[in-house]
Amino acid sequence: MNVTDLAPGVELPATTRTYTTVELFQFSAVGWHAHRVHFDQAYTREAEGHADLLVHGPLQAVHLVQWLLRVLGDGVTVRSVSYRHLGVLHVGVPAHIGGRVVDVHPDGTATVQLEMRRADDEQAVTTTATAVISPGPAT
Amino acid sequence: MTELDSDLRAWVDAPPLVAQVRIDRKDIVRFAIATGETNPIHLDAGAARAAGFADVVAPPLFYVCLRTSVFNLVPAGELHPEGTPLRDIPPLSFTQAMAGETTAELHRPFVTGEDVTCSRRVESTFTKQGRSGTLTFLRFEYRYADADDEPIAVEHFTRIFR
Helix, strand or coil: CCHHHCCCCCEEEEEEEECCHHHHHHHHHHCCCCCHHHCCHHHHHHCCCCCCCECCHHHHHHHHHHHHHHHCCCCEEEEEEEEEECCCCECCCEEEEEEEEEEECCCCCEEEEEEEEECCCCCCEEEEEEEEEEECCCC | CCCCCHHHHHHHHCCCEEEEEECCHHHHHHHHHHCCCCCHHHCCHHHHHHCCCCCCECCCCCHHHHHHHHHCCCCHHHECCCCCEHHHCCCCCCCCEEEEEEEEEECCCCECCCEEEEEEEEEEEEEEEECCEEEEEEEEEEEEECCCCCEEEEEEEEEEEC
16 A cells, blocks of 8 residues: 555555563563563463453554554655554454544544454454554654 | 542652663564564564664554553562552542543554653643542653654553442
8 A cells, every 4th residue: 555545544454463461571672561461471471360461552543553553555754653452352362453534634644443353253353543644764 | 610629630740661672682572473463574683674664663552562661660669569560559539440542653563673752741631520429531642762862752641430
């Protein structure tokens, strides 16, 4: 897909990702992030009452932006991004990643709405994001 | 809106946390590997130079790991048993802490070898009566600036305590 294909309402080609325990560990490690709900399954179940380890909210945001840049062939720059976490995503649960163009502005920038949701029976949205992108690589 | 109690007021009004770090190539490459990045400008200095950069550059949301790797770097005794720094927990009684909206302005990529000043301050705070009791909103600003104090990334992050 090319940046010139962007127009309001255009759906971006969706994908699916399933997080592994190793990915959660590595992300906790690079961020020196010791919150146990991301690596200690017994604690997460017994003390916090979750079904399994939780995928970090910021990691989901990272992957929404990464997917957007892959779809657009890295030919764009992300100027700003806003995101909210609306529900939990457990390790091992497939997640759907998709998005659509909200608006294309006269200056060439575009606003894109991105979403990660559980692709299991729950179908619940876990993270939404709005990114403002501009054509051309980052400098 | 209600007045904040004095302990919370003092916590909110405390001086910003400031830390200075040099971005190593390995910081960026580890983040890139951990997040499944495949664009070689985030992994390989030669590819980054061929693309016009001085060295390996970070993916757009690199700051999310910079934030925690800088501000979570406290002695083990200063962590809550759940694993988060005690100093991040405001002095108020709550049963649940929730992440609100995060907004980040991304001015340019972080580049290998640069010195970055990371700072965190409470931008604003307010309380609201919800159905389940009082909600306290704390809005933080995290700023990452280069040697000329020009912003590289600025994040606004709201936490909600119930």
